[in-house]
Amino acid sequence: MDEISREPERSPEDQIISSFLEERSPTYRDLREISTIVWNDLRASEHFARERASADEANDEDRGGHYNLMRHIGDEMQRETRALELQRSKNKVLDLCMAPGGYTASICKYSPQANVSAITLPEDQGGLRIFVRHGNGTRVEVLEADITMFAAEFGVTDIPATHPEASKFSNECPFQEQFDLVFCDGHVARTQNVPSYREPTESFRLTCSQLILAMLRIGQGGTLIMLLHGADVYHNLKLLSLFDTISRMHFFKPAKAHARKDSFYLVAKDMQPGRRVARAAVAEWKQTWKDATFPAPTDDGTIVHDEAESLPKQVEREKDSSELIEKFGARLIELGEPIWEIQRGALKALMEKLERESAESGLEESVETSEEGANPEPTTLNGLTRAPNDSSQLEASVADTLEESANFEAGATGGQE
Ligand SMILES: C[S@@+](CC[C@H](N)C(=O)[O-])C[C@H]1O[C@@H](n2cnc3c(N)ncnc32)[C@H](O)[C@@H]1O
Numbered sequence: 001m002d003e004i005s006r007e008p009e010r011s012p013e014d015q016i017i018s019s020f021l022e023e024r025s026p027t028y029r030d031l032r033e034i035s036t037i038v039w040n041d042l043r044a045s046e047h048f049a050r051e052r053a054s055a056d057e058a059n060d061e062d063r064g065g066h067y068n069l070m071r072h073i074g075d076e077m078q079r080e081t082r083a084l085e086l087q088r089s090k091n092k093v094l095d096l097c098m099a100p101g102g103y104t105a106s107i108c109k110y111s112p113q114a115n116v117s118a119i120t121l122p123e124d125q126g127g128l129r130i131f132v133r134h135g136n137g138t139r140v141e142v143l144e145a146d147i148t149m150f151a152a153e154f155g156v157t158d159i160p161a162t163h164p165e166a167s168k169f170s171n172e173c174p175f176q177e178q179f180d181l182v183f184c185d186g187h188v189a190r191t192q193n194v195p196s197y198r199e200p201t202e203s204f205r206l207t208c209s210q211l212i213l214a215m216l217r218i219g220q221g222g223t224l225i226m227l228l229h230g231a232d233v234y235h236n237l238k239l240l241s242l243f244d245t246i247s248r249m250h251f252f253k254p255a256k257a258h259a260r261k262d263s264f265y266l267v268a269k270d271m272q273p274g275r276r277v278a279r280a281a282v283a284e285w286k287q288t289w290k291d292a293t294f295p296a297p298t299d300d301g302t303i304v305h306d307e308a309e310s311l312p313k314q315v316e317r318e319k320d321s322s323e324l325i326e327k328f329g330a331r332l333i334e335l336g337e338p339i340w341e342i343q344r345g346a347l348k349a350l351m352e353k354l355e356r357e358s359a360e361s362g363l364e365e366s367v368e369t370s371e372e373g374a375n376p377e378p379t380t381l382n383g384l385t386r387a388p389n390d391s392s393q394l395e396a397s398v399a400d401t402l403e404e405s406a407n408f409e410a411g412a413t414g415g416q417e
Pocket of ligand 1 (some may be wrong): 008067071096097098099100101102103104119121126127128145146147148185186187188189199337
């Protein structure tokens with residue numbers, strides 16, 4: 001571990017949102033405080049780096065563990081939201097970015113009449129192995145493809161011949177049907193072979209691609225479930241306020257898995273995709289996909305992916321952010337507090353565990369030094385006093401380790417992302 005990870009700076013438009021929430025939600029304020037402590041703690045950085053390294057080295061057994069974990073999250077999602085048990089008359093499910101296939105398996109379990117159409121990244125492009133049974137004789141049909149490359153679906157048919165991946169775009173518009181339930185669970189993994197020119201915008205491209213495919217296929221009254229990162233960032237606030245207008249919206253966050261991250265699921269029931277605002281949003285997402293996929297070259301011919309954009313755009317975003325949070329802030333707090341509470345509790349538990357471990361190693365060191373005749377006074381590490389050890393701390397530490405294994409998710413990215 002060369003250097004400590006630093007908390008990423010929030011953009012001015014995101015800062016407007018967090019200031020509003022910090023003033024009005026004690027849960028959110030506590031979460032921000034503990035997040036800052038974690039971000040600035042060297043032991044936490046090292047802990048996350050170890051987790052990331054072991055996730056990156058995941059073997060087939062671990063990947064099977066990931067599949068089982070996703071099925072468990074599916075069970076929890078069903079318990080909390082009832083979204084996976086479709087009425088008898090409803091039977092079509094679209095699972096975007098489905099591998100390893102935990103949610104598809106959960107649908108087969110809770111909606112035995114349902115058929116699942118799924119799209120997921122091929123393994124040879126860094127996608128995950130599919131564990132759920134699919135193909136002939138099953139209710140699951142899988143298309144292996146990169147969903148960010150369906151250019152015709154996103155409104156582009158004239159691909160510039162000079163584009164570095166010109167031949168990889170597809171004119172296919174897959175699964176053009178109406179679905180009762182759509183999952184958008186895409187996540188760009190560190191181990192994915194994303195060409196370097198795509199790296200800066202890949203997660204935007206993935207989000208837009210999923211949203212367009214989902215919104216154009218969800219039936220009136222259907223349910224759309226989407227993984228999001230951060231309820232307190234401008235681009236998600238825009239999305240959430242849209243879904244609050246065109247659906248009955250809930251948030252779901254598993255109590256254990258990913259608890260330390262800011263990720264959560266938007267669960268949008270009774271969708272009304274035909275509303276004018278929904279159609280306008282699809283047009284906007286198509287433009288965003290296009291801008292991110294075919295950035296305009298600068299005068300010297302180089303391509304610059306610059307999120308900062310022009311000053312007027314920045315001013316516009318800040319104004320929009322203020323208006324949105326004034327209008328939607330109270331609702332966001334109502335929906336967000338339960339998920340912030342889960343993340344706050346998990347980060348606090350992590351810090352307590354790291355404190356205990358420091359205390360234990362402090363004791364070991366003290367024993368060593370006292371054997372050499374030195375004074376075993378408590379010392380400090382990263383500004384935190386190492387407390388004397390006792391057996392109850394050791395027991396708590398063992399209990400924590402068990403909890404960590406329950407939290408383990410092979411292939412998952414670390415906590416500080
Ligand atoms: C968190 S996993 C999804 C887990 C899944 N919902 C389940 O229940 O097992 C994220 C998935 O997104 C996929 N993915 C990422 N980028 C993609 C892309 N461009 N096209 C298709 N799938 C993609 C990954 O390969 C991975 O399978």
